[in-house]
Amino acid sequence: MVSSLVGQFVCFVFLVVVSISRVRAKQTVFDVTKNGGVADGKTDNSKAFTDAWTQACQTIGGGVILFPTGKYLVRPVILKGECKGPIGLQIEGTLLAPQGVQSSVDIDHWIKFQHVDNLNINGGGLLDGQGPSAWHHNNCLEDPECMRLPANLRFDFVTNLNIDHITSINSKNLHINFFACKDVKVTNVNISAPAESPNTDGIHIGSSSNVQILDSVIATGDDCISFSAGSSKITVSGVHCGPGHGMSIGSLGRGNNNDVSFVDIRNCSFVGTDNGVRIKTWAPSKQGTVSHVYVENIRMEQVKNPIVIDQNYCPARRCSATESSQIQIVDVKMINIWGTSSTPNAVTLKCSETKPCQNIQLRDINLSYKGPEGPAVSACSKVDVITDGKQNPPACTKPVIQVPHNFDVLN
Numbered sequence: 001m002v003s004s005l006v007g008q009f010v011c012f013v014f015l016v017v018v019s020i021s022r023v024r025a026k027q028t029v030f031d032v033t034k035n036g037g038v039a040d041g042k043t044d045n046s047k048a049f050t051d052a053w054t055q056a057c058q059t060i061g062g063g064v065i066l067f068p069t070g071k072y073l074v075r076p077v078i079l080k081g082e083c084k085g086p087i088g089l090q091i092e093g094t095l096l097a098p099q100g101v102q103s104s105v106d107i108d109h110w111i112k113f114q115h116v117d118n119l120n121i122n123g124g125g126l127l128d129g130q131g132p133s134a135w136h137h138n139n140c141l142e143d144p145e146c147m148r149l150p151a152n153l154r155f156d157f158v159t160n161l162n163i164d165h166i167t168s169i170n171s172k173n174l175h176i177n178f179f180a181c182k183d184v185k186v187t188n189v190n191i192s193a194p195a196e197s198p199n200t201d202g203i204h205i206g207s208s209s210n211v212q213i214l215d216s217v218i219a220t221g222d223d224c225i226s227f228s229a230g231s232s233k234i235t236v237s238g239v240h241c242g243p244g245h246g247m248s249i250g251s252l253g254r255g256n257n258n259d260v261s262f263v264d265i266r267n268c269s270f271v272g273t274d275n276g277v278r279i280k281t282w283a284p285s286k287q288g289t290v291s292h293v294y295v296e297n298i299r300m301e302q303v304k305n306p307i308v309i310d311q312n313y314c315p316a317r318r319c320s321a322t323e324s325s326q327i328q329i330v331d332v333k334m335i336n337i338w339g340t341s342s343t344p345n346a347v348t349l350k351c352s353e354t355k356p357c358q359n360i361q362l363r364d365i366n367l368s369y370k371g372p373e374g375p376a377v378s379a380c381s382k383v384d385v386i387t388d389g390k391q392n393p394p395a396c397t398k399p400v401i402q403v404p405h406n407f408d409v410l411n
């Protein structure tokens, strides 16, 4: 009896040990400092990084690449799948991008992941893009042939991606770019760049679906989060934006795919941003549809243009004034949006002449402006707004321009 109990206990201990080592075996750690990496802020660690990546990627059951505390200079790298198991990238230290730009090299990334399934990036560490050394090379407003500066993180064709507890500062261009990704979750991310830094968007999503961005803080010189062509099933919640340009769907209409659908933005705040939530499409444009946009529980504080639909988007003013956008905007709900606007333009809904917006609903809007230019106002064209609850400023009761007869406001 006793011996059989002891036997069972030994057997139990054995099983526990085996299962722990199994878990560990799955999580083989590849520490870059044990692969030639040096945390002195000067030595180039890109080879140590890509070597660790290759080893982790080729390990059956996957592995974790670890950057322990310390400063690691990393030159631009591309980390490719497919891998033989889940990959972790645990950044506990600081990764430093190289200073400045190499004038002959026009690359779009600092750290780029391609064709990876099941990737976890975490560790509480910092990515420093060293943007101040490069931003003066950004002359894209004057020169359409301008050199592209690198994004801190690019993900192309990445699926089952989690990014948690990472700080990204001073990217030379946008901070995080998702292209053709699926099943992405971003949590507790802190992105920051100065208000005046050029094109330092926080998170840009394109051709991607099922993306969640939760509980994060984004302060930049450009869009906080932008949802471009091919974005679908995007959830944003608990995100604080400011400074920057706010959240944007678009600009749409210049590519071949111009569709964005099912964007859900909740429980977010915007402080001192140029826009709050904006949908922008070029005019003229190609065909496309923006549909099922749901925005709820949003606090605005000193935002220049809290709610915007702009279907005549043309920042450089080199567009035709006579041709209109061919993007149909349909089913947009804005619910419980409150706070202050820093200009009277609290609600601006400028829809397409030829594709008037359909089913735009505003419920419980309370945006005030205190200043010399009078109270906050709503301005609309080519849209019949459906309203419910409080409306401050008063909603456009009738469209500025008569809508066509076949325009059904009830659908």
Ligand SMILES: *[C@@H]1O[C@H](CO)[C@@H](O)[C@H](O)[C@H]1NC(C)=O
Pocket: 167, 169, 190, 191, 192, 217
């Ligand atoms: C985000 O990171 C910046 C730069 O490191 C820091 O100044 C700021 O306090 C951080 N914010 C939060 C909410 O952690």
Ligand SMILES: *[C@@H]1O[C@H](CO)[C@@H](O)[C@H](O)[C@H]1NC(C)=O
Pocket: 237, 238, 266, 267, 297
């Ligand atoms: C948003 O906030 C409300 C009220 O605080 C809460 O009930 C709800 O669960 C939150 N929604 C999300 C998606 O976080």
Ligand SMILES: *[C@@H]1O[C@H](CO)[C@@H](O)[C@H](O)[C@H]1NC(C)=O
Pocket: 338, 339, 340, 366, 368, 390
């Ligand atoms: C609207 O906002 C103002 C100030 O921002 C506040 O005093 C007022 O109570 C709000 N009204 C409602 C109905 O929430």
